[in-house]
Amino acid sequence: MSDEVRIGFVGLDTSHVSAFARILCDESAEFHVPGARVVAAYPGGSPDMERSIGRVDGYTSELREAYGVEITDTIEAVVERSDAVFLESVDGRVHREQFEKIAPAGKPVFIDKPIAVTSRDADRIVELARRHSVVFMSSSALRYASPFVEALADTSLGRVIGIDCAGPMQIEPTQNGLFWYGIHTVEMVYAALGAGCARVSAVRTDEHDVVCGEWSDGRLATVRGNRVGNTTFTAAIHRENGTQLVDASAGRKPYYVGLLEAIMTMIRTGNAPIDPNETLEIVRFIEAANTARFDGHGSARLASATIN
Numbered sequence: 001m002s003d004e005v006r007i008g009f010v011g012l013d014t015s016h017v018s019a020f021a022r023i024l025c026d027e028s029a030e031f032h033v034p035g036a037r038v039v040a041a042y043p044g045g046s047p048d049m050e051r052s053i054g055r056v057d058g059y060t061s062e063l064r065e066a067y068g069v070e071i072t073d074t075i076e077a078v079v080e081r082s083d084a085v086f087l088e089s090v091d092g093r094v095h096r097e098q099f100e101k102i103a104p105a106g107k108p109v110f111i112d113k114p115i116a117v118t119s120r121d122a123d124r125i126v127e128l129a130r131r132h133s134v135v136f137m138s139s140s141a142l143r144y145a146s147p148f149v150e151a152l153a154d155t156s157l158g159r160v161i162g163i164d165c166a167g168p169m170q171i172e173p174t175q176n177g178l179f180w181y182g183i184h185t186v187e188m189v190y191a192a193l194g195a196g197c198a199r200v201s202a203v204r205t206d207e208h209d210v211v212c213g214e215w216s217d218g219r220l221a222t223v224r225g226n227r228v229g230n231t232t233f234t235a236a237i238h239r240e241n242g243t244q245l246v247d248a249s250a251g252r253k254p255y256y257v258g259l260l261e262a263i264m265t266m267i268r269t270g271n272a273p274i275d276p277n278e279t280l281e282i283v284r285f286i287e288a289a290n291t292a293r294f295d296g297h298g299s300a301r302l303a304s305a306t307i308n
Contacts, residue, residue: 005267008082009041010075010098011089012059013052016112016141017041019256020086025067031257033264038063040070040081044098046091049174055090075101084108084267092175096121103128108267111138113187114286115279117179119303122283126276137263137272138279140187142167142233144258146251151237151244152192158240162220163192167233167248169209169225177290182209182225186282186289188235188248189213189221195278197221197285201299202292211289223289 007024009017021038022029041063045056063069072078075098079085085102087095092114102109109129115138116122129136142148152160165185172180198216202209209225233248262273281302288300 003035005036005264006039006081006083007036008078008085009038009063009069010078010085010087010102011044011091011094011112012041012063013043013045013055014059014088014090014112015055016090016256017059017086017088018062019254020088020260021063021067021069023254023257023260031253033257033260035264036084036267038067038069040072040078042072042075042078044089044094046089046094046174049091049172051172052089052091079105079107082107084110086263087111092117092179093121096124099125099128103132103134106132106134108270109134109136110263110266111136113138113140113183114175114179114283116283117176119280119283119287122280126280129276135266135270135272136276137266137274139259139262139274140184141255141259142184142248143187143191144262145233145248145255146253146258147246148188148191148235148248149258151235151246154244155239157242157244160192160219160237160239162238163189164222164224164236164238165189165234166224166226166230168231169227171227177293178209178211178223178225178286179290182211182223182289183282183286184233185223185225186285188233189223190278190282190285192235192237193219193221195275195281197281197302199299199301200285200288200292202289202295204293209293211293213285 046052167185197213199214202211207228211223213221235246237244291300
């Protein structure tokens with residue numbers, strides 16, 4: 001791999017591609033992440049999802065005109081021209097099919113959230129990654145929000161015994177419940193507690209959701225999703241000797257910068273920062289939460305998420 005890593009984008013239907021390109025390519029940007037450049041991109045877009053297809057033309061033009069990115073007709077062409085690939089398609093339903101075209105090259109891959117919107121597709125992606133020795137990560141940028149990262153690193157109050165997270169939870173019909181926006185707060189929960197959830201319960205109204213996760217060691221986590229009112233991401237991290245209150249939205253450093261730093265470290269070192277089995281459990285947590293929230297004050301057990 002050359003000193004400057006060549007990045008390829010698959011899917012130009014999300015604001016994330018604009019943010020990533022600016023941080024990577026604009027050396028004058030305040031939080032510029034050096035060492036990489038976006039060189040090629042495949043637009044993609046899902047015709048049955050307005051939040052996807054309605055954005056493609058604008059972001060395609062921006063990347064071509066502002067950053068000189070080559071726009072290709074195929075995913076394979078992006079992979080060929082790149083050292084690492086960002087699978088950015090906003091529609092999680094297409095990630096498995098697109099990853100099947102990326103994985104055989106064995107290059108590092110970042111899969112934007114969600115990795116998939118079914119555990120079946122997520123399992124297939126992980127299987128392909130292992131078969132082709134692909135180092136990959138999938139994450140929400142909220143996992144890397146600087147106030148949240150700093151709070152988790154401060155262990156002066158002892159170990160984490162639970163967490164309550166809150167944030168906006170708009171619903172996108174094509175993405176199945178919490179997979180669209182709820183995944184941000186779920187990722188924060190898993191950054192704090194790690195894998196090991198056994199059961200979830202949920203309460204849903206038209207305007208809010210509350211999901212409670214029960215970990216097998218007795219720890220509890222809650223995810224509150226708001227469709228009206230407060231749209232900030234917050235957390236109460238409960239430790240043995242006190243509680244840390246975190247406004248994850250208050251950091252001066254943008255979420256995407258911390259995420260890009262983690263991705264670039266993965267690309268450079270070949271070490272994924274998030275265990276794929278944790279990513280698979282997040283998918284199953286959301287599936288169980290979706291089941292519970294539609295059962296009306298219901299609960300659901302998580303299916304096994306480990307792939308050896």
